[in-house]
Amino acid sequence: QQKRLVDILTDANIYYPMIRDILEKEGLPQELVYMAMAESSFNNRAYSKARAVGMWQFMPATAKIFGLKVDNYIDERRDPIKSTYAAAKYLKALHKRFGKWYLAMMAYNCGEGRVARAIKKAKSDEISKLLKVSRYKRRQYLPKETRNYIRKILVLASIAESDRIHSINNSSHLLNQGVSYPMATVEVGPGTTLNEVADSMDMSVKELKKLNVSLRYNFVPPYVKTFNIHIPYNKLAQFKQEFKPSKNGKKFI
Numbered sequence: 001q002q003k004r005l006v007d008i009l010t011d012a013n014i015y016y017p018m019i020r021d022i023l024e025k026e027g028l029p030q031e032l033v034y035m036a037m038a039e040s041s042f043n044n045r046a047y048s049k050a051r052a053v054g055m056w057q058f059m060p061a062t063a064k065i066f067g068l069k070v071d072n073y074i075d076e077r078r079d080p081i082k083s084t085y086a087a088a089k090y091l092k093a094l095h096k097r098f099g100k101w102y103l104a105m106m107a108y109n110c111g112e113g114r115v116a117r118a119i120k121k122a123k124s125d126e127i128s129k130l131l132k133v134s135r136y137k138r139r140q141y142l143p144k145e146t147r148n149y150i151r152k153i154l155v156l157a158s159i160a161e162s163d164r165i166h167s168i169n170n171s172s173h174l175l176n177q178g179v180s181y182p183m184a185t186v187e188v189g190p191g192t193t194l195n196e197v198a199d200s201m202d203m204s205v206k207e208l209k210k211l212n213v214s215l216r217y218n219f220v221p222p223y224v225k226t227f228n229i230h231i232p233y234n235k236l237a238q239f240k241q242e243f244k245p246s247k248n249g250k251k252f253i
Contacts, residue, residue, distance in 0.1 A: 009160060012042035014182040014211070014232075015055070015080050022081070026088040029101060034156040035108070036084075038149060044078045044213040053077040056087040066090050073221035079214035080230070081185065102127050102150060110146040118142050183211065184236040187226045192246040194218040194229075200243035201235040 009016065020030045039057045040046035052059050054077035058068060066086040068076040076082045087108075094104035098115065103125060107115040118141040119125045122132075130141050131150060140147075188197065195218065198208045205218060211230040220227040231239055 008037060008041050012037070015042050018081065018183055019084050022084045022088055026085070026092065028088055028091060031157045032091065032101070032105075034153050034160065035105060036087075037156055037160075038152045044080055044083075054083050055080060056083045058083065058086065062090065071221075073216055073223075074214050075216065076214050080183075080211075081228075082214075098125070100125065105150060105153060106130070106142060106146055109149045110143050114143065114146070182233050184231050184233040185228045186231055186236070186239055186243075188220055188229050188243075189226060189245050190220060190222045190224050192220045192227070192229075196246055197229055197231070197239070197243065201231065201238050203232070203235060 015036075016033065019033045019036060023030050023032055036042055036055050040055050042055055044055050046055065046057060047053055048057060050059065053063075053075060056077070058066075058077040060070065063070060063077050063086070066089050068079075068082060068086050070077065076086075091101075091104050091108060094107045094112065095101060097112065098104055098107060103115060103119075106118075118130055122129050122141045124130070127150070131147050132141065133147070194205050194208050194212065194215070198205045201208075208229075208231065209215075209218065211232075220229070
């Protein structure tokens with residue numbers, strides 16, 4: 001289980017510093033990064049049976065409320081930066097209502113109404129009370145999924161922040177996560193193809209696509225004035241030197 005955790009953190013190295021940085025900018029506890037791990041293992045392609053999408057598992061209605069665009073060309077629920085900012089705004093709104101971060105996390109998972117009813121039924125908002133398990137189903141305050149969700153986040157945070165896991169699993173490199181910022185964002189024009197961007201940096205379209213899963217096709221929406229493309233930070237200088245703006249314009253409408 002520890003090795004699996006290390007593998008996930010290693011694979012997510014390109015997103016992990018970015019998420020922690022955004023949480024800090026937005027004034028949220030950085031430990032909330034482990035919500036994205038619990039939700040999707042930092043997978044922007046994640047899709048649930050309930051139609052929740054992306055690293056932060058946004059439902060369509062909630063995505064719209066928090067400014068994430070979903071149309072025939074893009075699904076910003078899969079954009080690592082935009083979805084993280086949206087999740088931060090959502091969590092701040094939930095914290096403002098409930099006053100405690102663990103309650104905000106519970107509400108993120110099962111909805112504000114469920115948490116409000118659970119608090120009323122339990123006559124308490126203490127985590128130990130709300131997570132209490134009874135053999136009588138009618139005495140459970142929160143859905144099993146939410147109880148497991150909170151426990152999972154707490155366990156993930158405890159293990160991942162421990163020096164011991166890194167010494168045991170040869171993963172001391174993870175201790176430097178957050179020191180470097182492995183991803184850069186550049187602006188390109190309407191109709192720009194991922195092939196054009198990838199060619200300018202001598203990288204494969206497949207690898208570039210992994211950072212830009214929000215694009216439904218391998219080109220930028222034709223209706224935008226500019227569009228943010230995510231690239232590896234170590235390719236930024238080469239992009240600036242080699243990339244030539246596309247003339248495609250509205251070619252793909």
